[in-house]
Amino acid sequence: MTAAQETSIDDVTGSEWWRSAVVYQVYPRSFADSDGDGVGDLEGVRQHLDHLEALGVDVLWLSPVYRSPMDDNGYDISDYQQIDPLFGTFADLERLLEDVHRRGMKLVMDLVVNHTSDEHPWFRESRSSRDNPKRDWYWWRPARDGTVPGEPGAEPNNWGSFFSGPAWEYDESTGEYFLHLFSRKQPDLNWENPEVRQAVYSMMRWWLDRGVDGFRMDVINMISKDPSLPDGEVREGEEHGDMGRAVIDGPRVHEFLAEMHREVFAPLGRELLLVGETPGVTIEEARRYTDPARREVDMVFQFEHVQVDRGASKWDVLPFDMRVLRACLARWQDGLAEVGWNSLYWDNHDQPRVVSRFGDDGSCRVESAKLLATLLHLQRGTPYLYQGDELGMTNFPFTSIDQFDDIESVNYFHEAVAKGQAPEEVMARLRAMSRDNSRTPMQWDSSAHAGFTTGTPWLPVNPNHREINAEGQVGVPGSVFEHHRRLVALRHDEPAVVHGDFTLRLADHDQLFAFTRRHEATELLVVANFSGRSARLPAALYDRWADAELLVGERRDAEMLPWESRVHRRVRT
Numbered sequence: 389m390t391a392a393q394e395t396s397i398d399d400v401t402g403s404e405w406w407r408s409a410v411v412y413q414v415y416p417r418s419f420a421d422s423d424g425d426g427v428g429d430l431e432g433v434r435q436h437l438d439h440l441e442a443l444g445v446d447v448l449w450l451s452p453v454y455r456s457p458m459d460d461n462g463y464d465i466s467d468y469q470q471i472d473p474l475f476g477t478f479a480d481l482e483r484l485l486e487d488v489h490r491r492g493m494k495l496v497m498d499l500v501v502n503h504t505s506d507e508h509p510w511f512r513e514s515r516s517s518r519d520n521p522k523r524d525w526y527w528w529r530p531a532r533d534g535t536v537p538g539e540p541g542a543e544p545n546n547w548g549s550f551f552s553g554p555a556w557e558y559d560e561s562t563g564e565y566f567l568h569l570f571s572r573k574q575p576d577l578n579w580e581n582p583e584v585r586q587a588v589y590s591m592m593r594w595w596l597d598r599g600v601d602g603f604r605m606d607v608i609n610m611i612s613k614d615p616s617l618p619d620g621e622v623r624e625g626e627e628h629g630d631m632g633r634a635v636i637d638g639p640r641v642h643e644f645l646a647e648m649h650r651e652v653f654a655p656l657g658r659e660l661l662l663v664g665e666t667p668g669v670t671i672e673e674a675r676r677y678t679d680p681a682r683r684e685v686d687m688v689f690q691f692e693h694v695q696v697d698r699g700a701s702k703w704d705v706l707p708f709d710m711r712v713l714r715a716c717l718a719r720w721q722d723g724l725a726e727v728g729w730n731s732l733y734w735d736n737h738d739q740p741r742v743v744s745r746f747g748d749d750g751s752c753r754v755e756s757a758k759l760l761a762t763l764l765h766l767q768r769g770t771p772y773l774y775q776g777d778e779l780g781m782t783n784f785p786f787t788s789i790d791q792f793d794d795i796e797s798v799n800y801f802h803e804a805v806a807k808g809q810a811p812e813e814v815m816a817r818l819r820a821m822s823r824d825n826s827r828t829p830m831q832w833d834s835s836a837h838a839g840f841t842t843g844t845p846w847l848p849v850n851p852n853h854r855e856i857n858a859e860g861q862v863g864v865p866g867s868v869f870e871h872h873r874r875l876v877a878l879r880h881d882e883p884a885v886v887h888g889d890f891t892l893r894l895a896d897h898d899q900l901f902a903f904t905r906r907h908e909a910t911e912l913l914v915v916a917n918f919s920g921r922s923a924r925l926p927a928a929l930y931d932r933w934a935d936a937e938l939l940v941g942e943r944r945d946a947e948m949l950p951w952e953s954r955v956h957r958r959v960r961t
């Protein structure tokens with residue numbers, strides 16, 4: 389056994405190790421390119437594990453690296469048991485896994501089983517004829533009664549896909565439609581069919597036999613659909629109906645997850661990290677998914693807090709109001725206090741950069757990135773950092789649709805412009821919300837292409853990489869990176885960060901986001917001035933804390949600077 393294995397996180401934390409863990413998400417395409425083709429790869433990830441180790445994170449979550457036609461950058465999988473050549477070979481994956489384990493970290497894979505690629509052999513068979521044995525592995529339906537198949541409006545129901553256009557694609561050769569909640573190259577698997585479920589479970593077992601430590605389950609709350617596939621409400625200004633509750637937290641989803649647990653995880657005898665991505669999930673449903681007694685998943689990604697600045701759709705951008713965000717996060721803290729567990733995140737490969745969104749990416753970028761970090765790490769739950777969060781990376785200054793790659797953004801742009809909306813207005817929405825904001829290459833140093841590649845990067849590098857990069861921050865006191873490092877360490881060293889309860893303070897304050905965490909004799913105060921103006925700490929709260937130990941931050945003054953954040957600790961004797 390190596391020294392690193394001796395101190396693996398299992399030994400330190402015992403069961404439910406993920407409660408004290410910090411996860412780091414890598415979007416491999418954009419992380420580090422080892423072979424100069426302009427696209428990040430597995431070997432690039434391995435070569436940068438020192439960065440993760442320096443940060444102190446426990447788990448690496450890898451976005452999909454499986455074989456894929458890349459219609460949705462790997463979330464459209466054509467072979468679950470092969471690595472896409474763009475990312476390297478299976479041997480590269482094994483080397484990465486070994487290196488991650490040698491360092492005492494864990495590796496969590498993305499699991500995308502709501503849909504496959506239309507190029508997956510299962511789908512090829514399914515579409516080959518109406519009586520193929522795999523026909524029922526996907527959702528095939530005839531045209532609506534009284535319509536001409538293939539004509540607009542003949543789709544089996546009125547649902548719109550998440551990536552624009554109808555959620556149905558007509559297949560001429562068999563004269564029926566298949567369902568795709570996402571792109572037309574991502575047909576939805578039919579989980580009603582037990583053979584589908586068994587095929588997925590056996591693929592999952594295969595990965596677990598290879599030694600991976602868990603799964604991040606893509607849109608897992610959409611695997612059960614209301615089999616009647618009812619038309620959805622068509623909102624004003626919309627062309628298609630909303631699939632809504634017919635696909636979110638559907639009728640059999642808990643049954644399927646409990647079955648998955650019984651069939652795949654329970655027999656394994658080691659504790660994994662299982663996190664479900666669950667758009668539209670309510671607190672009540674999240675409690676069901678994550679109640680340990682129900683044995684479904686350990687935690688879910690809820691979406692409410694990343695929707696506080698939008699209206700009916702993600703492109704309907706509203707002004708940000710800290711008070712709405714604070715109330716939302718506090719509700720989730722309370723909602724999962726007794727049963728279940730929260731995942732904590734600001735960013736991932738689907739969200740714009742948080743410092744541009746909720747912070748100030750101009751003159752207060754460093755301070756606001758630190759404040760956001762403090763608020764994230766100090767809540768109760770498991771924090772997920774997305775590559776570049778630890779540097780305070782920002783949105784990209786997009787000026788033209790040609791700079792985008794993301795299928796969701798590109799489809800939306802063309803659809804909106806075709807409907808007559810002004811291209812400049814559509815661009816402004818994309819600039820604020822597009823997923824490509826978080827997909828621009830990781831900023832390692834100030835050199836050309838930010839040290840991401842020696843070739844031509846697949847997506848442009850943010851011009852601010854000359855000022856914002858890892859080389860300029862790792863080991864540099866006062867940097868965003870060092871702030872994150874301190875917060876990760878605090879979770880490992882201070883039980884109140886992991887186990888403490890959560891109480892919101894100053895719930896009506898316009899600028900201050902404050903809460904306490906209490907565990908046994910220890911109490912922590914987290915206080916942040918979530919604004920660009922200084923703010924006075926109310927004596928009624930701060931008098932008891934001003935002399936307490938300062939774990940994070942440098943100042944004790946009752947006047948908080950713009951974007952300043954602090955963590956205090958008191959121990960009852």
Ligand code: NOJ
Binds near residue numbers: 463570
């Ligand atoms: C959620 C993933 O995070 C996103 O990137 C993807 O486009 C959809 N699911 C479809 O797989």
